[in-house]
Amino acid sequence: MMARLRSLLPEFGPQALSNTVWALARLGLKDRKILKQMVDATVARMTHPVQHVFKAQELANTVWAFATLQYRHTPLLEAIAHASAATIDDFSSQNLSNTSWAYAVLSYHNGPLLKEIAATFPR
Numbered sequence: 001m002m003a004r005l006r007s008l009l010p011e012f013g014p015q016a017l018s019n020t021v022w023a024l025a026r027l028g029l030k031d032r033k034i035l036k037q038m039v040d041a042t043v044a045r046m047t048h049p050v051q052h053v054f055k056a057q058e059l060a061n062t063v064w065a066f067a068t069l070q071y072r073h074t075p076l077l078e079a080i081a082h083a084s085a086a087t088i089d090d091f092s093s094q095n096l097s098n099t100s101w102a103y104a105v106l107s108y109h110n111g112p113l114l115k116e117i118a119a120t121f122p123r
Contacts, residue, residue: 002034009041017042018058018065025065032071039066039073046079059084060095060102067102077103081110088116096120 005020012020021038024031042062045052054062063080066073084091084099091099096117103110 002031005034006037009037012041014045014052014054014058017045018054018062021065021069022061025068028069030069030071035066035069035071039071039076043073043075043079046083054080054083056084056087056090056092056095059087060091060098063102064098067105070105072106072108074108077106077108077110081113085110085113085116088120091120 009017017038021035021042024034024038046054059080063077063084066076080099081103088096099113100117103113
């Protein structure tokens with residue numbers, strides 16, 4: 001199964017990447033090699049000049065999955081934080097909660113993202 005997954009990764013868009021890493025997390029599969037490949041594919045799509053657009057659900061699920069697997073990767077967390085902060089108005093309360101939880105679990109502080117999340121709460 002992992003060999004097939006590796007062969008398909010180059011074809012995956014945001015939803016397929018998000019769904020796959022979510023499934024790996026739900027199954028508790030901590031194959032470091034495939035996780036590294038998933039990270040590389042995700043960061044590449046988020047930072048490529050012809051950027052793939054990750055929706056709020058995909059961003060939240062992706063960071064939740066990597067946190068669940070205890071996989072901390074700074075460029076990935078920065079890319080997700082940047083994309084999340086830019087689209088924070090599209091985040092549901094569940095997306096906000098999962099994203100906040102993930103960054104807390106990974107002990108990763110991103111000030112701009114936290115500021116955007118805090119701003120979503122009424123005063």
